[in-house]
Amino acid sequence: MSLSGPDRIAVDVKSTGTKIAVPPDVAGGGIVARYMVELAEPGRVRTILELTAPAQVQQAYILDAVGDQPARLVVDMISDTPEHFAEKVAADLAASAANQGVPPAALSTDPGTHGSVPAVRPLVVIDPGHGGIDNGASAPNGIQEKAITLAFALDLQKLLVDSGRYDVALTREDDTYLTLNERVALARANKADLFISLHADSFQQSEIRGASVYTRDEKATDVLDKVLAENENKSDIVAGFTMPTTEPAVVDILVDLMRREMRKSSYIAAQALVHQLEPSVAMRRFPVRQADFFVLQAPDVPSVLVELGFLSNASDIANLQKSEWRERVVGALARGVADYFDGMQKQASE
Ligand SMILES: [Zn+2]
Known part of the structure; x- marks a missing residue:
């Protein structure tokens, strides 16, 4: 017709x-x-x-x-x-x-509400990395990544919900194991407007420290980031599952367009988060980074992965356990999320 x-x-x-x-x-x-x-x-x-x-x-x-x-x-x-x-x-x-x-x-009615102020609140899905049988990284003092990511996720959820601007869902709310695909599927099935995966991994080089935000790209920013993503992608194997499969090669031009659009949005979101984190906490050099994280593979949901700090660095370990530092980081992330959606809304109405 x-x-x-x-x-x-x-x-x-x-x-x-x-x-x-x-x-x-x-x-x-x-x-x-x-x-x-x-x-x-x-x-x-x-x-x-x-x-x-x-x-x-x-x-x-x-x-x-x-x-x-x-x-x-x-x-x-x-x-x-x-x-x-x-x-x-x-x-x-x-x-x-x-x-x-x-x-x-x-x-011959209006084709849609595209460009006007959305009537529904955007949905932010927060993904506390690891959980259950998968502890993630561990510090020498025994503190585990899965506990840190959950604490940050719960605080971030509360702050975002309290603002009244968003609906917020967590991929896990307790010490539960989820495969990487399950995390992605949850965001996609609920048509999330932004997916934020939280991590505090470790490097062999203990001098590397600071927060950084990743978007997905097959080409990693550097060799350390490549190893980081490879280790992260193994978390399903740790729990006895097979490696997650990547999406099939793109043949559909509309899906391809959508994916490119999402990568652009993901990058804008990463920049917004880093912009707010930078004045508040120690950051890595070039804090907006790329690596091939499976958990960021949704072709229809802007997705970023925040490395809060590294459990291989003494200063980061100390910070990650301080509630005052957590509040500062979570506040910055919430402001970054607001900046991202403000920017998107402005772009849509132009
Ligand atoms: Zn991790």
């Missing part, structure tokens, strides 16, 4: 479920400006493609799931003349109105 103002093409698909995972709006290229998915009515899922220029559908079909590739809706489109597109819009509206017994005007 073709719609105008802005030019859109809607593709309806029969669905057996009543719930759908709605991807965030995606900035596209070429003919499609962005796309949205909604439940048109029980049993019918509608994908709306917002166009940059008039276009018509050549063919649309469903590809069944193969192996680890999910089922896909493929829509082939070609450019159209404004006149022909307008004719299609009028014809589709008339046909639709005849089917549903509603006046055509009811169908």
Whole structure:
């Protein structure tokens, strides 16, 4: 079905479920400006493609799931003349109105609330690293990373909830073990707007200290970060699980676009957090870093990993156990989260 103002093409698909995972709006290229998915009515899922220029559908079909590739809706489109597109819009509206017994005007509603102030609070998922059988790093005095990350996560949750601006969920609220994939899946299933994984790992080089914030990239900032991520990714093996699988190579251009968009947002979030942490606590040199952390792999959720400090450094160990230092760090993280969402909201309304 073709719609105008802005030019859109809607593709309806029969669905057996009543719930759908709605991807965030995606900035596209070429003919499609962005796309949205909604439940048109029980049993019918509608994908709306917002166009940059008039276009018509050549063919649309469903590809069944193969192996680890999910089922896909493929829509082939070609450019159209404004006149022909307008004719299609009028014809589709008339046909639709005849089917549903509603006046055509009811169908040309606003395509969405994109750009306006969101009515719902953003969801922040905080992921206290490790837990249960997986202790994470340990300091010589016996203090364990899993306990530190949980203490920081609970405090950060409280601060964010108290601000009234966010919904906040934790991947674990006690000493429970979760696989890396389960942490990612929880954020994705709840359509989190920001995923923050908290850690306090250790290096062999005990002189390395300070806080840093990571985003995901296959290429690590340096060799130490590469080793750090490799060790972190082994936490599933520690607990007797197999290595988590990375997402399949991207063949779907929309997923690829979404992933690139998320990496950009993740980087902006990392910068916002570092900007607030820097005046408050000791930081590593070049505190915005990249490494291939599995836990940051969600293609549809901006994700960052905060290394609060290192349990291999005496000064960091002392700080990580002080409640005053924890308050300072958590306060800075909360301000960074606020700056990130302020920036995103401003960008969306421009
Ligand atoms: Zn860790």
